[in-house]
Amino acid sequence: MADQHKPRGPVDKAIPAGDNRERLVCTDCGYIVYDNPKIVVGSVVRLGAKYLLCKRAIEPRIGYWTLPAGYMELNETTEAGAIREAWEEATAKIRIDGLLAIFNIPRLSQVQLIYRATLVDPAIAPGPESQEVGLFSWEEIPWSDIAFPSVHWSLEADRMLGTATVFQPVTNPGAPVPTLTRDGL
Amino acid sequence: MADQHKPRGPVDKAIPAGDNRERLVCTDCGYIVYDNPKIVVGSVVRLGAKYLLCKRAIEPRIGYWTLPAGYMELNETTEAGAIREAWEEATAKIRIDGLLAIFNIPRLSQVQLIYRATLVDPAIAPGPESQEVGLFSWEEIPWSDIAFPSVHWSLEADRMLGTATVFQPVTNPGAPVPTLTRDGL
Numbered sequence: 001m002a003d004q005h006k007p008r009g010p011v012d013k014a015i016p017a018g019d020n021r022e023r024l025v026c027t028d029c030g031y032i033v034y035d036n037p038k039i040v041v042g043s044v045v046r047l048g049a050k051y052l053l054c055k056r057a058i059e060p061r062i063g064y065w066t067l068p069a070g071y072m073e074l075n076e077t078t079e080a081g082a083i084r085e086a087w088e089e090a091t092a093k094i095r096i097d098g099l100l101a102i103f104n105i106p107r108l109s110q111v112q113l114i115y116r117a118t119l120v121d122p123a124i125a126p127g128p129e130s131q132e133v134g135l136f137s138w139e140e141i142p143w144s145d146i147a148f149p150s151v152h153w154s155l156e157a158d159r160m161l162g163t164a165t166v167f168q169p170v171t172n173p174g175a176p177v178p179t180l181t182r183d184g185l
Numbered sequence: 186m187a188d189q190h191k192p193r194g195p196v197d198k199a200i201p202a203g204d205n206r207e208r209l210v211c212t213d214c215g216y217i218v219y220d221n222p223k224i225v226v227g228s229v230v231r232l233g234a235k236y237l238l239c240k241r242a243i244e245p246r247i248g249y250w251t252l253p254a255g256y257m258e259l260n261e262t263t264e265a266g267a268i269r270e271a272w273e274e275a276t277a278k279i280r281i282d283g284l285l286a287i288f289n290i291p292r293l294s295q296v297q298l299i300y301r302a303t304l305v306d307p308a309i310a311p312g313p314e315s316q317e318v319g320l321f322s323w324e325e326i327p328w329s330d331i332a333f334p335s336v337h338w339s340l341e342a343d344r345m346l347g348t349a350t351v352f353q354p355v356t357n358p359g360a361p362v363p364t365l366t367r368d369g370l
Contacts, residue, residue: 010194018313021258037257038221039296072222073206077289077360078296098353099287102298104262111224111263113287113296128203166353168283175262 037109041081042069043117044158045094050135051155052119054089056147057131064147067114067154068092070129082115090133091125094118101157101170103150114154116161222294226266227254228302229343230279235320236340237304239274241332242316249332252299252339253277255314267300275318276310279303286342286355288335299339301346 009028016023016032024033044067045052053065068086072078079096086092094117103112119135126133136142138159146152157170194213201208201217209218229252230237238250253271257263264281271277279302288297304320311318321327323344331337342355 034223034256035259036223037259037261038219039224071219072296074220074222074294075291076222077291078287079289080291102263102284104264106260106262106265109259111257111298166351168351169354 037111039072039078039081040069040110040112041072041078041115042067042085042112042154043082043094043096043115044100044154045086045090045092045117045119046158047119047122047135050137051141051158052086052090052092052124052133052135053141054126054130055132055134056129057126058129061147063131064145065142066147066151069112069114078113079115082113082117086117087127089127089130091123091127092119092133093121095120098165098167099169100161101150101154103153103172104175105150112150114150116158222291222296224257224263224266225254225295225297226257226263226300227252227270227297227339228267228279228281228300229285229339230271230275230277230302230304231343232304232307232320235322236326236343237271237275237277237309237318237320238326239311239315240317240319241314242311243314246332248316249330250327251332251336254297254299263298264300267298267302271302272312274312274315276308276312277304277318278306280305283350283352284354285346286335286339288338288357289360290335297335299335301343 009026011024011026011033013022014025015021016025024035052068054068055065056062068089070085072081076084082096083094086094097116097118099113100116101114103114105112124133141155153173161167194211196209196211196218198207199210200206201210209220210216237253239253240250241247253274255270257266261269267281268279271279282301282303284298285301286299288299290297309318326340338358346352
């Protein structure tokens with residue numbers, strides 16, 4: 001799959017035939033680089049009432065606490081990606097329980113899909129991208145050292161939902177519902 | 186944003202420092218092309234009991250009927266993308282009502298986010314990528330000329346959910362829940 005995404009020479013901006021936006025086009029072979037938003041997959045992992053968090057060993061926000069989450073890879077599913085990230089960042093074996101949240105970060109062209117998951121084996125250990133991993137009760141969570149707003153949002157959504165198993169995924173707090181104006185978007 | 190994704194010369198495969206997979210790396214400037222799954226955003230749009238469908242004017246599956254859906258663009262949200270696609274393909278003004286489905290097509294490295302939406306103005310017309318658009322009762326839907334399996338899945342999910350407003354998004358029919366084996370993934 002990856003080979004098809006391979007410009008052979010330098011790329012420049014142009015509007016391809018039939019399109020309505022500037023894209024990057026290879027000036028040698030004409031290959032069009034469609035640059036689209038990227039998906040982050042992750043999970044709120046619980047063992048009973050305790051939450052799994054990872055202290056970041058990499059930038060951005062090195063030294064701050066986050067959920068096991070990261071960019072989805074080619075040819076995997078969203079659930080498999082969340083399971084892989086928990087394994088890579090915390091050597092954690094998890095079971096996916098449902099889709100907790102979908103967060104949009106349009107400034108970064110990023111969509112975050114955050115699952116609810118259960119830790120199926122209490123043995124955890126930091127992977128190469130984590131300085132430390134831990135299981136925290138709600139009160140023990142290092143609230144002042146959380147890496148990203150969406151970590152707060154995810155933890156709060158999980159707590160709000162309690163034992164519910166049927167729910168709509170939450171979205172960005174206060175996100176305006178987009179509506180179409182008379183002239184289009 | 187797009188400018189940063191611009192290799193200056195030819196790209197070749199290499200495993201970047203600190204990574205665990207081959208990526209495409211520019212042999213001139215060292216820029217790493219992270220190729221990740223792409224997001225398709227779309228919606229099951231209803232006006233009362235009728236469903237909005239679009240007859241495709243482009244490949245693949247030209248001449249077959251589909252939902253208004255397409256690749257998410259940079260710097261938009263998933264909801265705004267679904268609204269934009271309904272406008273581009275059917276000149277349809279819609280209101281997003283909830284996340285209906287998340288489908289994974291790992292063979293194509295594609296994640297489809299399908300919303301439930303309401304047509305807020307009955308005036309619809311084919312956009313450049315549609316030969317025809319129409320509103321169909323369940324029985325009138327051209328079932329033998331549907332473009333993609335996920336169109337079937339989405340329509341069936343909408344019908345199954347009926348008037349429910351609180352539900353988990355459906356996933357691929359019969360999708361195995363991924364589980365972690367003893368040695369990792």
